[in-house]
Amino acid sequence: MRYAAKIAVRHLLSSPGQSALLTTGVALGVAVFIFMSALIGGLATLLTLRTVGSIPHVVLEMRPRDPAILAGIDGAQIAVQRDLSRREQIAVWQPLIPLIGETPGVIGVSPQIRGNAFVERGQAIAAVSVVGVLPANLSLIADVASAIVAGSPDLPIDGILIGRTLAGDLGLRVGQIVRLRSERDRERSFRIGGVFALGIASADRQTVYMNFTAARALFDLPSGISRIEIKVDPVTDAPRIAAVLRRATGLKTTAWTDENAQLFEALDAQGRTGAIIKLFALVTIVVGIASAMLLSIVRRRGEVGIMRAMGASKRLVIAIFVLEGTLIGAAGAVSGALLAWFTLASFPPIGEVAPGGLPIDRTQGQFLIAVLLTIIAAAFASLLPARQAAGIDPVEAIGQ
Amino acid sequence: MTVEPLLLTARGLTKTFGQGEASATVLHGIDLDLRRGELTALLGPSGSGKSTLLTILGTLLRPTSGRHEMLGTDLATASDAERTRFRSRNIGFVFQFHHLLPDLSATENVMMPAAAAAGRETAEMRSRARGLLDAVGLSDRRDYRPAALSGGQRQRVAVARALMNRPALVLADEPTGNLDRQAADQVMALIDRINAETGTCFLISTHDEHISGRCRRRIELLDGQVVAGG
Numbered sequence: 188m189r190y191a192a193k194i195a196v197r198h199l200l201s202s203p204g205q206s207a208l209l210t211t212g213v214a215l216g217v218a219v220f221i222f223m224s225a226l227i228g229g230l231a232t233l234l235t236l237r238t239v240g241s242i243p244h245v246v247l248e249m250r251p252r253d254p255a256i257l258a259g260i261d262g263a264q265i266a267v268q269r270d271l272s273r274r275e276q277i278a279v280w281q282p283l284i285p286l287i288g289e290t291p292g293v294i295g296v297s298p299q300i301r302g303n304a305f306v307e308r309g310q311a312i313a314a315v316s317v318v319g320v321l322p323a324n325l326s327l328i329a330d331v332a333s334a335i336v337a338g339s340p341d342l343p344i345d346g347i348l349i350g351r352t353l354a355g356d357l358g359l360r361v362g363q364i365v366r367l368r369s370e371r372d373r374e375r376s377f378r379i380g381g382v383f384a385l386g387i388a389s390a391d392r393q394t395v396y397m398n399f400t401a402a403r404a405l406f407d408l409p410s411g412i413s414r415i416e417i418k419v420d421p422v423t424d425a426p427r428i429a430a431v432l433r434r435a436t437g438l439k440t441t442a443w444t445d446e447n448a449q450l451f452e453a454l455d456a457q458g459r460t461g462a463i464i465k466l467f468a469l470v471t472i473v474v475g476i477a478s479a480m481l482l483s484i485v486r487r488r489g490e491v492g493i494m495r496a497m498g499a500s501k502r503l504v505i506a507i508f509v510l511e512g513t514l515i516g517a518a519g520a521v522s523g524a525l526l527a528w529f530t531l532a533s534f535p536p537i538g539e540v541a542p543g544g545l546p547i548d549r550t551q552g553q554f555l556i557a558v559l560l561t562i563i564a565a566a567f568a569s570l571l572p573a574r575q576a577a578g579i580d581p582v583e584a585i586g587q
Numbered sequence: 588m589t590v591e592p593l594l595l596t597a598r599g600l601t602k603t604f605g606q607g608e609a610s611a612t613v614l615h616g617i618d619l620d621l622r623r624g625e626l627t628a629l630l631g632p633s634g635s636g637k638s639t640l641l642t643i644l645g646t647l648l649r650p651t652s653g654r655h656e657m658l659g660t661d662l663a664t665a666s667d668a669e670r671t672r673f674r675s676r677n678i679g680f681v682f683q684f685h686h687l688l689p690d691l692s693a694t695e696n697v698m699m700p701a702a703a704a705a706g707r708e709t710a711e712m713r714s715r716a717r718g719l720l721d722a723v724g725l726s727d728r729r730d731y732r733p734a735a736l737s738g739g740q741r742q743r744v745a746v747a748r749a750l751m752n753r754p755a756l757v758l759a760d761e762p763t764g765n766l767d768r769q770a771a772d773q774v775m776a777l778i779d780r781i782n783a784e785t786g787t788c789f790l791i792s793t794h795d796e797h798i799s800g801r802c803r804r805r806i807e808l809l810d811g812q813v814v815a816g817g
Contacts, residue, residue, distance in 0.1 A: 190707050493688070496680055497674075498676070
């Protein structure tokens, strides 16, 4: 093998221009492979981040009470109609908060009181969705504090935060007093403490944040809560954590993935497209190396013949040309990986991608996989031409 | 006078290329014995079958029929791998064109038959290659690549390469065919000296009377048949 390696290196060094050109071709293929990996991975990360950034990763709610079915009489079934006189609420929630908080993967827990209400100002009325949170948890699910465009994110008991669209629709400003009438027909006045712009149309138009205690009174919930929203890390663990919490609490759990199937379909399609492009890059490398090896063998037909005549085995000839192709593959793969590494370094991290910018995530570049796959592909690409070289008839090759 | 033991025996060797009406028989029942230490010229006009006979004796080509034995091994029926191993250990070649590998130095070219068989180069191989280059008068050209050598020097490197594995038989096909008279004489003198010193058997194909005149035995071939000296 050492002798085969020596001859292979000599072959490559004897035509430095051709070897450099071939290595450059392989390097560009590898760089494309890595670039596509970083782009597809980065795009998936960006879309996921933007999707899950402002929504809860898992929601825990009371299970809906199914109507009880009594024993059938003469083939008929008797069901008790769903009891709508009682509200769906998590009555005993305080012991659950530390239990959920200590579950591995959970990074934030926010008990909430939710309900619908009307904001009234003069003759203008708007239907809103009220989120009652503990002031400390305001930005746990959506980063409301950072989205404040006027006023402050504080949530005193008589204060509310409204979206920028709602403020525009009703002509509201920070400091003004508005009345909220809940679905329970309770009314209270609140002072607008801040206006936020989350960038989510429905939230900016319809959501109102208020103090947890104020929401209790507005929605007539003296002790229970509507739901518990949690954040997890990594977000892809949400379905698993939801299942764990379902078993632990007996509550109905909904992971963010359950309600974003289309996103996953899109990411999957995008991933497949990327895989096809990467496959083409690899095929290009294989075809390039195989062609170059075939040309090299045609050029060195006489040399192969004389080596065979002097007693070189077919295995040695195969080893020489497979190593030659593999060395080109290895050199090209490493050069391509370095080229990609330094090129991708100029792109900002995913979290800092500007609108319209390319979401390149260098950490998802699959550098090692690209290098290994290329080297393996180069070895396989050389195998067929090498076998052809081993079959050269020495008598014909040396022109006897 | 002592008779050297038999090295090679060929009986009824024939070689036909192609099939049917397009076939051409180049050798017609060649009988030939070579003994250790012989310096033999294989003479004949172009197309007489000299090169074909050499390639068959060198195990590069199989005869269509006939027996071919060397050092007790039946080479006509041996497998390709066995013939390759046998060739590597026992037969050296010198061709009309030197056929040196352009990417290797003179020393590396001489070492090639041994290194290719072993899969690696050793200090012992290098030492022997240098000794052979000294013996062919190229001690000052050891590290030169073929492109930097003259035609005669390249052919002397090729002779040294043929001797690397201490073969019992060296087959030389028109070894001086591409050389001028002075270079041809130098190469022939070298072969003569090595033959005398090492007892290596040389079978030299040539149609140069001057070269064949320096050999101690002459075999003449005409239309694929031995007509004299077989």
